[in-house]
Amino acid sequence: MAGCFRYLFILVVLAIVHIKKIPRKKLIIISTLRMTLQLILVGYILIYIFDHPHPLLTVGIILFMLGFAIFNVYQRTKATIQLPLKKMIALAMVIGISISLTYMMLIVLQLDPWYDPRIFIPIGGMIIGKTMTGVALGVNNLIHGMRDQKDKVEGALMLGASPKQAAKSIINEAFDSAMLPTINAMVGMGIVFLPGMMTGQIIAGQQPVTAVKYQIAVMLGVAGTVSITVLIFLHLAYKSFFNEQKQFLLSKRNPSKGDKPVEFH
């Protein structure tokens, strides 16, 4: 019965939306329902997995989350992106996240067994989620940077720059913007907000110091993973804006036969 009180929040939100005539009522109801159903489902799945730990189950769940994250990045990219760029997003996320998770679970947290689902799955999920946000920002900023600074990129080529030199400042800016949320989160951590994981552990009865240790490991893991993944992506992706003749595709007037489309508006 007491459980119902928590939905009072959403009724308050609905009331406000109704009074203010904001056209979001249906969306709020649907997302509330979805969240409830999804979490209940996840709860049951986790209970099953924790009771029957198996390496394939852990890896399977991680792969599922990874696939979902990759797909989510495609959707969050405002420009319609083309296949070559999509492949690079997927490749960077698979490589970056695999390396980081392996390092995190085996060396930093020294899980025993290595596939311990109680730790691997939630921490893996957090890292994948944050990386997804970072990569989406990186993709958007790379595309916008290339588009907005077309003349600078081509101006550099005219002076004999390699595509890498010509794209350098855009790559750096895209990297910064992808890292910014993670850096801000680290700076504000513990002061502005208590991270969800720590809160959860403390509520569940853990010593705050233990919770803090995990939180530090996770934050460093997130920062490392986001930077590796975004870096891999950017260094693969800038090339797709140039062709074999090192011409800048967004500025060309007379597209050649072999030119692959990069992106459309």
Added chain:
Amino acid sequence: MFEIVDVEVASIFGMNHVKIEEQVTGIVGQSGSGKSTFLRLLNNLDTPSKGNIYYNDRSLVDIDPIKLRQKVVMVPQTPVIFDGTIYDNLVIGHEFCGQRSPQEKELQEMLQMLQLDKDLYINASELSGGEKQRLALGRVLLMDTAEVYLLDEPSSALDDKTAEHVLGKVIDFSKNHDKQLIMVTHDQDLAKKYADKLIKMDMYSYNVEGEKV
């Protein structure tokens, strides 16, 4: 030395056979006739739909494009200014080409030659349009790797008097340093005055030819 053979850029222009071997070549024609597009081909920023372009008897498609652009450097119609100071902007070409930056004195002399009386260490974004244009010119003139300068309307943002002075200096400089100059301009008189050869682009003709002045 450029040689253009049967080149065509879809629906913009065509050129049967033109050799560019003179020291100063002017490219003239109404706006929209394809002057900028032609320069872009010489810098290998675009590839013609048909035909071949040779630089010193080698087809552009067989030359490493980066090496080509280090020798055949281009100043676009709208000058590009990079983040940083005037100094940063003057030496960025050297950086791209992996060359040592020139001495400050050399940079100052270049600014003087182009009548750009500014401190090397002010932010380049503060310059006016005409000043930016001269900065972009100075930057390529300083490049030791350059053999040919491609200039797209290099005086479009300058007043007549400054334009005449600056162009005169640019041409003297190219001659003294034995560099070839290929220059787009919409000012026929100016072109006739300075150029050894004129290439006239025409919107309605697909057979552009060069003529000696």
